[in-house]
Amino acid sequence: MHQRGLTRHIWATQKKGINSNDTDFLCHSVRGEAARWGFIESILGDVGEGPIILFQSPNQGCSLPHILITAGFHGEEPAGSWGILEFLEQGSPDLFDKVSISLIPWVNLAGLSKGHRFNFAGENPNRGYFWEADTAPSKEGAVLLHHSERLKDAAKDGVLCCHEDSFSNSAYAYTFEEGNEPGTFSKSLRDELGRFFNISTASSIDNCSCTEGIIYNHFDTSFESWMVSSGSRVGACTETPALAPFHVRVNANHYVMGAFIAAILEHSAAELS
Numbered sequence: 278m279h280q281r282g283l284t285r286h287i288w289a290t291q292k293k294g295i296n297s298n299d300t301d302f303l304c305h306s307v308r309g310e311a312a313r314w315g316f317i318e319s320i321l322g323d324v325g326e327g328p329i330i331l332f333q334s335p336n337q338g339c340s341l342p343h344i345l346i347t348a349g350f351h352g353e354e355p356a357g358s359w360g361i362l363e364f365l366e367q368g369s370p371d372l373f374d375k376v377s378i379s380l381i382p383w384v385n386l387a388g389l390s391k392g393h394r395f396n397f398a399g400e401n402p403n404r405g406y407f408w409e410a411d412t413a414p415s416k417e418g419a420v421l422l423h424h425s426e427r428l429k430d431a432a433k434d435g436v437l438c439c440h441e442d443s444f445s446n447s448a449y450a451y452t453f454e455e456g457n458e459p460g461t462f463s464k465s466l467r468d469e470l471g472r473f474f475n476i477s478t479a480s481s482i483d484n485c486s487c488t489e490g491i492i493y494n495h496f497d498t499s500f501e502s503w504m505v506s507s508g509s510r511v512g513a514c515t516e517t518p519a520l521a522p523f524h525v526r527v528n529a530n531h532y533v534m535g536a537f538i539a540a541i542l543e544h545s546a547a548e549l550s
């Protein structure tokens with residue numbers, strides 16, 4: 278979540294001849310896989326670089342847990358978006374028997390296509406989600422805010438936002454739960470990151486207190502803070518280390534999504550028993 282300038286952050290993907298900033302390939306591939314799963318596609322808006330799309334399983338509004346996974350807020354952090362593609366490629370819509378899934382695989386297409394953090398107007402698409410805050414929403418943020426009621430329903434049991442830290446070689450996560458200490462949800466995501474990377478030992482990251490790789494219940498004007506404040510039972514913003522190989526970060530994001538869903542399902546099973 279570091280603030281940096283216009284350095285381009287672009288990596289080769291495992292797809293032949295395709296780089297991480299090939300948003301046409303990414304969007305086309307995700308749409309194809311989402312159609313195979315039976316996701317319903319809704320265009321939330323377009324700020325000039327292509328549509329911001331919400332993909333939703335057909336079982337919205339059912340009694341199953343409802344979760345939202347997002348990525349691609351910051352253009353130099355592409356592994357989350359590619360991780361959603363890998364999650365779709367390797368997974369199966371059998372998951373819809375257990376959970377109601379919503380995906381926003383990219384938010385900041387301008388930034389992703391250039392490998393730049395911010396959007397074309399230099400705005401941070403992960404700030405300004407509280408109207409009373411000093412920071413106004415970005416153009417992309419305004420699109421998401423316009424659909425706030427729908428997103429709150431989609432994320433009521435949990436929200437996962439996949440980010441990367443451009444200058445780190447270790448992983449960490451911002452997590453949100455009830456209670457004064459990180460619980461099983463926070464720890465399961467941190468431990469999943471730990472299967473792929475060293476976990477950060479820093480006690481402070483971007484002026485936030487961090488313990489064993491978890492920055493706990495830190496509320497700012499980010500999308501994840503807004504979703505949790507709006508009723509999501511749990512939330513997380515995971516940070517994979519951009520100094521690690523790209524394909525490992527993509528794979529880690531894919532598996533973190535699995536761990537996120539597993540943690541939500543374990544909670545709901547415990548509540549029913």
Ligand code: NI
Binds near residue numbers: 350351354440441
């Ligand atoms: Ni970020």
